[in-house]
Amino acid sequence: MELTEEEIIQILRLIDGSDFNELHLEMGDLKLTVMKGGHGGSVQQRDRSELANQLNKATVQADTETAVKEKVQEEKAEAQGRHAGDVSIVEEEGLIPIKAPMIGMFYRKSEPDAPPYVDIGSFVEEDTTVCLLEVMKVFNAVRAGVRGYIRKVCAESSELVEYGQTLFLVEPEGNGIKEGE
Amino acid sequence: MSCISQVMVANRGEIAVRVIKACQDLGIKAVAAVSEADRDSLAARMADRVICIGPARASDSYLNMGAIISAAVGTRSDAVHPGYGFLAEQPELAEACADYGIKFIGPRPENMREMGNKVWARKVVKSLGISVIPGSEKVTNLSARKN
Numbered sequence: 001m002e003l004t005e006e007e008i009i010q011i012l013r014l015i016d017g018s019d020f021n022e023l024h025l026e027m028g029d030l031k032l033t034v035m036k037g038g039h040g041g042s043v044q045q046r047d048r049s050e051l052a053n054q055l056n057k058a059t060v061q062a063d064t065e066t067a068v069k070e071k072v073q074e075e076k077a078e079a080q081g082r083h084a085g086d087v088s089i090v091e092e093e094g095l096i097p098i099k100a101p102m103i104g105m106f107y108r109k110s111e112p113d114a115p116p117y118v119d120i121g122s123f124v125e126e127d128t129t130v131c132l133l134e135v136m137k138v139f140n141a142v143r144a145g146v147r148g149y150i151r152k153v154c155a156e157s158s159e160l161v162e163y164g165q166t167l168f169l170v171e172p173e174g175n176g177i178k179e180g181e
Numbered sequence: 182m183s184c185i186s187q188v189m190v191a192n193r194g195e196i197a198v199r200v201i202k203a204c205q206d207l208g209i210k211a212v213a214a215v216s217e218a219d220r221d222s223l224a225a226r227m228a229d230r231v232i233c234i235g236p237a238r239a240s241d242s243y244l245n246m247g248a249i250i251s252a253a254v255g256t257r258s259d260a261v262h263p264g265y266g267f268l269a270e271q272p273e274l275a276e277a278c279a280d281y282g283i284k285f286i287g288p289r290p291e292n293m294r295e296m297g298n299k300v301w302a303r304k305v306v307k308s309l310g311i312s313v314i315p316g317s318e319k320v321t322n323l324s325a326r327k328n
Contacts, residue, residue, distance in 0.1 A: 103234050103248045105255065135247040136277070160255025162233040163248070164217060 003030065095169040096146050097154075104133035104140065106161045108153070118168070122150045130168055133161065148172040185259045185284065189214055189232075190224070191249045192264030197224035200262045205229075214252045216242035232256055243267045246274055253283050260284035270297055 003011075015023045015034050025032040100106070108116040108131050118130045124144035132139045152169040155161050189212040190200045201211040201224055213219075213228035218237035225231045232252045235242030242248060244267055253261050261278050263269035263286070272290030279285065288296070296302045300319045307313060 103232070103251050103255070105251070135251050138247070160232075160251070162252075163235045163242075164233055 003027075003032070008032075094171065095151055096148065096172055097166040098130055098142070098144055098146065098168040098170060100133060100155075100161045100163060100165045100167055101142060102133055102135060102140065103163045104135040104161065106155045106157060106159055106167065107132040107134060107139070108157045118144075118150050120150055120153065123173075124148065124150060124170065142167065144168075144170065146170050146172060185209055187212060187229075187256070187258045188260045188262050188286070189249075189253045189256060189258035190228070190262050190264065191234075191243065191252075192262075192267060192269075193219050193222065193224060193243065196264035196266075197222075198227060200264060201227045204262075212252075212256045212258055214243075214249060230256060239267070246271070246277060249274065250277050250281055250283075253278070254281055258283065260286050262286040272297075 011023065011025070011032070012034060021035060023032070023034040025034075108118075110117070110132065117132075118124055118128070124130060125147050126143065126145055128144045129141045130144050130150075131142050133142055134140070148170040150168050151171045154166045154168060161167065187210040188200070188204050190197045190204075191214045192200070193215065197213060201213065204211040205227075210229040211227070212230045212232060213222075213224050214232050214234045215222065215225050216235055216237050216239070217233055219225060220231065220233060232255070234248040234252050235245050246268060249261065249268065252258075261274075261283055263274060268274040269287060270293055272293040275285040275287060275290040275293065279290075287293075294301075295305050303313050303316070303318075
């Protein structure tokens with residue numbers, strides 16, 4: 001089963017103009033996953049590569065409208081940080097940042113007396129909740145999007161974090177460092 | 182009337198530049214709420230503080246009311262200036278600002294509702310005894326539209 005470039009672009013436009021954030025399509029041996037923005041950095045990265053693989057599989061070149069847009073965004077993100085303060089935390093070598101998928105108030109605990117979702121040394125998996133971001137009284141759980149150990153907490157609880165701000169730094173599993181070291 | 186010491190500008194480009202300059206001329210601090218694509222824009226460079234409200238796509242940043250309110254509350258801004266376009270004519274933003282104790286620099290929500298719809302606006306103006314330029318009334322069927 002193959003999709004043409006035109007069909008892929010049409011699917012991207014449909015999801016772009018719809019209220020849905022995600023599309024999973026399975027046709028025979030073809031699996032296509034399309035997601036809109038609003039996920040953690042590393043999750044997005046994984047989805048992008050997955051999408052790119054699927055596009056290639058469907059004999060479509062990766063330079064579709066969306067891919068080009070994402071590339072522009074990535075380049076701009078690289079150039080960011082002059083005013084951004086916390087956002088421009090120099091990422092330590094080998095550590096993967098968990099970035100804020102939206103602007104909001106940052107909370108490390110589900111309630112004041114509860115323990116924090118994660119602390120330095122905690123092991124996280126892709127779907128582990130690491131914190132909450134509150135936007136207009138709605139609390140959004142942020143997932144790690146990566147497997148490994150929390151090495152640094154980069155934001156203060158009850159403070160505003162902006163979109164793209166680094167919240168945690170994670171040592172990916174398999175780097176030879178174990179919990180608590 | 183309480184004093185405004187900091188305004189958050191929820192727009193980009195020339196609009197944001199003009200509002201920021203006007204604020205600073207009046208001795209008011211300006212916060213630029215920017216999308217990721219505008220972090221290094223002229224408006225961002227001019228502002229006293231920059232806050233990134235979302236990715237480049239406008240629907241996720243300049244049109245994202247939750248992000249704008251969060252940014253205004255989080256930066257402790259006294260007022261939000263929406264510029265024009267984007268959410269400037271959305272009564273819901275003005276109402277949300279009021280709910281969070283932030284001034285909305287623009288018309289009252291009820292005025293936006295009355296004037297935003299042209300047919301309704303003509304009705305309101307006529308009801309006040311003000312003459313309006315003759316024009317189409319609300320089209321109720323297809324044949325009327327063809328005429």
